[in-house]
Amino acid sequence: RRAKLLLGVRDDLKLPLSAVAVLKERYLLRDDHGRVAESTGEMMDRVARHVAQAEEAWSPGSAQRWVEAFSRSLRRLEFLPNSPTLMNAGTSLGLLSGCVVLPLEDSLVSIFGTLGHAALLHQAGAGTGYSFSRLRPRGDAVASTGGAASGPVSFLSVFDAAADVLAQGGRRRGASMAVLDVSHPDIVDFVQAKAAGGLEHFNVSVAVSDRFMRAVLRGTGHRLVNPRTGKAVARIDATELFDRICRAAWRSGDPGLLFLDRINQANPLPSSGRIEATNPCGEVPLLPYESCNLASLNLARFISGGQVDFERLRAAVWLAVRFLDDVIDVSRYPIRELERPAHDSRKVGLGVMGLAELLAVLGIPYDSEPAIRLAGRVLAVIEKEAHQASAELAAQRGPFPLYQHSRYAGQGTRPLRNAQLTSIAPTGTISLIAGTTSGIEPMFALSYVRHILGRQLPEVNPHFERLARDRGFWSDQLRAELDRTGMVRQIPHVPPDVRTAFVTALEIPPEWHLKMQAAVQRHVDAAVAKTINLPEQATAADIRAIYLAAWQARVKGITVYRYGARPGQVLTLADPG
Ligand code: UDP
DSSP states (O other), X not given: OOOEEETTEEETTOOOHXXXXXXXXXXXXXXXXXXXXXXXXXXXXXXXXXXXXXGGGTSTTOHHHHHHHHHHHHXXXXXXXXXXXXXXXXXXXXXXOSEEEEOOOSSHHHHHHHHHHHXXXXXXXXXXXXXXXXXXXXXXXXXXXXXXXXXXXXXXXXXXXXHHHHHTTSSSOOOEEEEEETTSTTHHHHHHHTTTSOOTTEEEEEEEOHHHHHHHHHTOEXXXXXXXXXXXXXXXXXXXXXXXXXXXXXXXXOOEEEEHHHHHHTOSOGGGXXXXXXXXXXXXXXXXXXXXXXXXXXXXXXXXXXXXXXXXXXXXXXXXXXXXXXXXXXXXXXXXXXXXXXXXXXXXXXXXXXXHHHHHXXXXXXXXXXXXXXXXXXXXXXXXXXXXXHHHHHHHHOOOTTGGGSTTTTSSSOOOSOSOXXXXXXXXXXXXXXXXXXXXXXXXXXXXXXXXXXXXXXXEOHHHHHHHHHTTOOOHHHHHHHHHHSOOTTOTTSOHHHHHHTOBGGGSOHHHHHHHHHHHHTTOXXXXXXXXXXXXXXXXXXXXXXXXXXXXXXXXXXXXXXXXXXXXXXXXXXXXX
């Protein structure tokens, strides 16, 4: 099969233009002269070869078989690992994990030690998450100097400045997550930190307890506690603080909320500590120094005869779980502290992308009960198979070393190889490579401009265009109308079934976004990265309602985004006028 040449890249996988542009810029290996040295398919082979090396330890001579199996599935875009695996496999930067959580204790040694570690991790393309909750508040005593502490928000700016400097040299911006507990005395400053400008490398989330949420509903008081002394320093109105959070989220999209009680109810290793933070996009709650390798199944590749092909999906889950378990063993950790925790709990995160494409192709509107049911069913199958695959690996390779201390022990189930199996990543770049919709998100628009690597690429949803051509209603006039609004629900000459099936993010009421997130979360071990999109004219009260509903729906965290709230969106409508 001859590879086509696109942007000077041999593209044997026949990927979309924007995918090839990104791969060329950041993923494909280069020779000593800086020339691209592999085709798109060869990139997949490199990843497969590197990861399958782990198989040799269990069954000498077996690696080749797995190289072929992994490679075939990657080349077919049935699943893809997170970007660091695609970029770093088989290179001197050996880190393959997408996300890490690092500790921040209340000392300069801890804070700046972690800052140094973060630099190395960002250089390798991983995202980092931190809880700032243990740092003493602004104005608190500093014994060694007799001075006053500068507080979590000031250190947050230092981390952001460091990320900014690093972003200029790295292949991918290392995103970060900052979490602060809702009881921290500096919570108000933290809530407003992003709306005030800056902190571009951070998502920020407030860690809220069930107790706080109940106080919001009852309109009662809420205590702020100095983490250094354990003493309450103030009592404020819970509702007032919650409204501040919602107003800030209205302005900038931040802060999101993290429901730590829910997260810790699902913590597979409570004896190792209470989870206080997640990775940047929220899909993986982790203990300090834990990391996670992600991969996502491309649901759009598992359709046959107008239905989900569960047989093939099951087989792909088994292959992807094995792949991820192997990744742990061949990943090289740039800081020693990450090694032991990665092997002790062997957490991985298998998720999905292309849900919206699957639904559209099957003619099911995203904002409908059948869509919610199908998504739940698909994730339930993935979850069940992933656990069975991990149990089978445990039978061959042994359970994860902390298994006896985990909440799975004594449940009468077969031991697992991995303390955590599933997680829904945003798949920002890998969905672009696979040419499908990201994660479990609805389509952004049917016509949009992708702002990527300093270019502006106009794109029309390829499935919509193909369907419109096949059914004979594609026209220049339709294209122009699409460019104007990005949507088809209100275009009369598009058949009604197509209009409802190709619904876009901003047309979907926020409560349906949340319903989807909650339905998926019920069948996912870790968490779900999902943005609740809101139209530009949404109010702070709308955000308040969705934040409360999210807590009641028992999801692990919530993120909203009001269209246009931030400059530099990745996708914008083609014709904003
Ligand atoms: N991430 C990051 N920088 C980025 C995008 C992602 O550090 O620019 C990390 C972050 O931890 C995020 C995880 O990678 O939660 C997965 O993100 P995504 O699925 O979008 O990554 P992809 O593998 O598609 O590049």
